[in-house]
Ligand SMILES: Nc1nc2c(c(=O)[nH]1)N(C=O)[C@@H](CNc1ccc(C(=O)N[C@@H](CCC(=O)O)C(=O)O)cc1)CN2
C-alpha cells in the first residue's frame with residue numbers, strides 16, 4: 001500500500017477549511033489583514049511589494065493592494081515563468097494592467113519585459129499559503145514555485161521581507177515538518193496574529 005503523503009493530507013484539509021469561510025468572513029478577514037499589515041514598519045517603509053490575486057479560498061489581498069496603490073507603492077504579482085518550469089516572475093501590476101488567466105485559472109498581468117521586477121528589487125513579498133505553524137513555517141499548494149524562486153535570494157544578506165498571509169483557520173496545531181528546500185518566512189500574518197520565525 002502506498003504511504004499516505006502527510007503534506008498532501010494537510011493540503012486537502014486546510015484547503016477545505018479556507019473554502020468553507022463565508023463571503024462575510026472573507027471580507028472581514030481581508031480588512032483585518034490590511035490593518036495588521038499597515039501596523040508593520042516594514043510595510044510602511046516598503047516601496048515595492050509583491051502580492052497575489054486570491055483563489056481557492058485564500059485570504060483576499062485586494063484591500064492591501066488598493067492601500068499600497070494609494071500610498072504610491074509599486075505592486076507586483078507573480079506570473080508563471082514561461083520557460084523556467086516551476087519558477088515565478090514578479091510583474092508590475094497597475095490598475096489598468098492587461099490581464100490573462102494562467103493554467104491554474106489565476107489572473108496574472110500579461111508578460112511585458114519592461115514590467116518585470118527582479119526579486120532583489122522587492123521590499124516585501126506576501127505569499128499565499130495552505131497551512132502554517134506558529135514558528136512561521138509555510139506549506140503551499142505543492143508546486144514549489146515560491147521555494148524555487150526565492151531560494152537564490154534567501155542565501156544573500158538582502159533586506160527583503162518574506163511574509164506568509166493566511167486565515168487563522170489555516171494554522172496547524174502541531175508544528176509542520178519542514179523540508180530542506182522550504183524557504184523560511186520572516187513572519188506569518190493572519191487577521192488576528194503575527195507569528196515570527198523562531
Ligand atoms: N493566488 C495564488 N497565486 C499563485 C500561487 C498560489 O498559491 N496562489 N502560487 C503558489 O505557488 C503560484 C501558482 N501555483 C499554483 C499551484 C497549484 C495550484 C492548483 O490549483 N493546483 C490544483 C491543480 C490544478 C491543475 O493542475 O490544473 C490542485 O492542486 O488542486 C494553483 C497555483 C503562483 N500564483
Ligand SMILES: Nc1ncnc2c1ncn2[C@@H]1O[C@H](COP(=O)(O)OP(=O)(O)OP(=O)(O)O)[C@@H](O)[C@H]1O
Pocket residue numbers: 007128138139140141142143144145146147148149151179181182
Ligand atoms: N529550490 C528548489 N529547487 C528545486 N526543487 C524545489 C525547490 N524547492 C522546492 N522544490 C520542489 O518542489 C516540490 C514542491 O515543494 P513544496 O511541497 O514545498 O511546495 P509548496 O511550498 O507547497 O508550493 P508553492 O511554493 O508553489 O506554494 C518538491 O517536490 C520540491 O522537490
